[in-house]
Amino acid sequence: MKTNSALCSSFLFLLTASVTIAADGMVAHWPLTTDARDASGANRHAVNHGVSFDENEGASFDGIDAWLEVPAEKVPELGAESFTLAAWIHTDQKLDDVLGDVMSWYDPTTRNGFNFGLMNYAGVTSAQSNYRNVFFGIDAAQSGDQWVDCGRPGNNQLINSLVVFDGDLYCSTWEPGENDRGRVYRYAGDKKWIDCGAPDKANCIKAMAVYNGKLYVGSELYSGGGSSLPLSPNLHHGGTVYRYEGGTAWTNCGKVADVRSISGLAVFNGELYAGTGTTGAWRDKPRTRGMYRFDGIGKWTDCGCPGLRITHLGVHNGGLFGLSYDDGGFLRYQGGTDWESLGPVPETTQVYSAMTYEGALHVGTWPTGSVYRHDGGKNWSHIGRLGEETEVMAVSVYNGKFYAGTLPLANVYRYDGESHWTNTGQLDVTPDVRYRRAWSMAVFNGKLYCGVLPSGHVHSLEAGKAVTFDKQLKSGWRHLAAVRAGDKLRLFVDGELVAESTTFDGSAFQLKPEQPLKIGFGQHDYFNGRMKDVRIYNRALGVKQIARLSAP
Structure with a gap:
């Protein structure tokens, strides 16, 4: 039995520890060096789902199914109060998967909670829209159906791609006039777009991706017939990739085989790949309808054609996937010129996005x-039809929800679970046309952006409140803090x-998701990398305090 003196000492120690935690504001701390235990004294220990630990390198997350779960009853109560999330994360330079989420406390049914992670979005139709960008957002079912018109760049009728690059939002266009060319524009706010030039004589700059710190684009000859629009008199062939050098300057990276189209670009395992299989493919040369790898200026290596056109490209769990406009084709690249078919996708002729x-x-x-x-292999689950639409094109994850754009009405739908899709608005109301497309998407400056046909406008949506790091996050160890x-x-x-x-109304954002x-x-997605020193504070840390946390 303890003496009175010992009991007093124990009481003083606990009181001192409690005061220290309260004064500091740290309500959870997972060092993640040897286990998933909380070191804050609040006993918010996490349940380990396949994460491994190293005393020097922190916790390893495989990007496939490993994660840590803090039970709902142990999560700090945040409500409408200030808070800070902080973590050290390590990502590799060469990626064969998306990067995934750092931390999430969110209920998709009620749209309540916060989302904190990284965006690598390949397969947004023609583009890799976001690459190594950081996202932090909160929501309590606020807004989400008020689209804002951000203007029409140039004389375009279709925003083919939207891509975030070096702190700015860029778009590529189809401009079908006889003397027009496909162009690239940079968003300057409101409804203003800055012309970054027309690198090719073709009427369309189709595909876009960020690779090795540079913006790459691919050209296409697009007739307009596939959208039931008057045929373009500009018949210059596309099929060339260019690298942006700033201003209106471009470097020609070479014509890809004998194709008329670069239909998709994506980065996989440190290499840039191009899909070529839209209407730009020569009918009498089916081998040119596949995928190619960039091996230096003017050097494009044939990665094969599996008998189906390879149009757009997706990346997931160690795989590079080809999407096809033929027979519902969905294929995994095996290296060399080999492909494995994982389709057809049920009741599908064309696959547009991933x-x-x-x-x-x-x-x-x-x-x-x-x-x-x-669902793996050749197994697929139908998660719903979007209204009475016939085609699903642009897709994105934004502040915890899945969004998709459609044809023929250019609506954008939000997935609300169990095959239910909520229409957030029609973005193109051009009269007397057969088709309207919501073709491209990207997350930028805390908002979701979508580009359409045939009006050629870009629109933005804010759901909840969010901030984004719109530059490429460097590989290696980085410290992230969301406040x-x-x-x-x-x-x-x-x-x-x-x-x-x-500024927003803080009282409107009561975070009580009642979720782990x-x-x-x-x-x-599951995080793909390593993590350590994860913290939550029940107050907003200042610049100096966060600087101390981020010190090596």
Whole structure:
């Protein structure tokens, strides 16, 4: 039995520890060096789902199914108060998977909670829209159906791609006039777009991706017939890839085989790949309808054609996937010129897009206007038709929810579970046309952007409140901190403030999702990398405090 003196000493120690935690504001701390236990003293220990630990390298997350779960009853109560999330993360330079979520406490049914992670979105039709960008958002079912017109770049009739590059949003266009060319534009806010030039004589700049810190684009000859529009008199062939050098300057990276189209670009395992199989493929040369790898200026290596056109490209769980406009084709690249068929996608003729949502790859299709989830091998699950639409094109994950754009009405739908899709709005109301397309998407400056045909406008949507780091996050160890400071959100990378939201009504964002806190998993995907020193504070840390946390 303890003496009175010993009991007093124990009481003073506990009191001192409690005061220290309260003064510091840290309500959870997972060092992640040897286990998933909480070191804050609040006993918020996590349940381990396949994560491995190393005392020096932290916790390893495989990007496939490993994550940590803090039971709902142990999650700190945040409500409408300020808080800070902080973590050290390590990502590899060469990636064969998306990067996934750092931390998530979110209920998709009620749209309540926060989302904190990284965006690698390949397969958004023609583009890799986001590459190594950081996202932090909160929501309590606020807004989500008020689209804002961001203008029409040039004389375009179709926004083929939207891509975030070096802190800015870029788009590529189809401009079908006889003396027009496909162009690239940079968004300057409001309805203003800056012309970045027309690198090719073709009427369309189709595909876009960020690779090795540079923006790459691919050209296409697009007639307009596939969208039931008047045929373009500009008949210059596409099929060439260009690298952006700033201003209106471009470097020609070479013509790809004998094709008329670069229909998709994506980065996989440190290499840039191009799909070529849209209407630009020569009918008498079917081998040119496949995929090619960039091996230097003017050097494109044939990666084979599996008998179906390879149009757009997706990346997921160690695989590079080819999407086809033929027979519902969905194929996995095996290396060399070999492909494995994982299709056909049921009741599908054409596969347009791919997006990882809640850890699984989903695709958008024609002609039933449906989204299917890939369940491995040749197994697929139908997760619903989007209204009465016939085609699903642009897809994205934004602030915890899955969004998809459609034809023929250019609506954008939000997935609300159990095959239910909510229409957030029609983005193109051009009269007297057969088809309207919501073709391209990207997440930028805390908002979701979508480009359409035939009006050629870009629109933005804000659901909840969010901030984004719109530059490429460097590989290796990086410190991330997400802060809710009353009526503003802030995002820090390596101790530097990189984004701050506009002011919002804090009382409208009561965060009570009644869900487990997920570390290394969320609404997008399982985290692909290593993590350590994960913390939650029940207050908004300042710049100096975050700088100390991020010190090596």
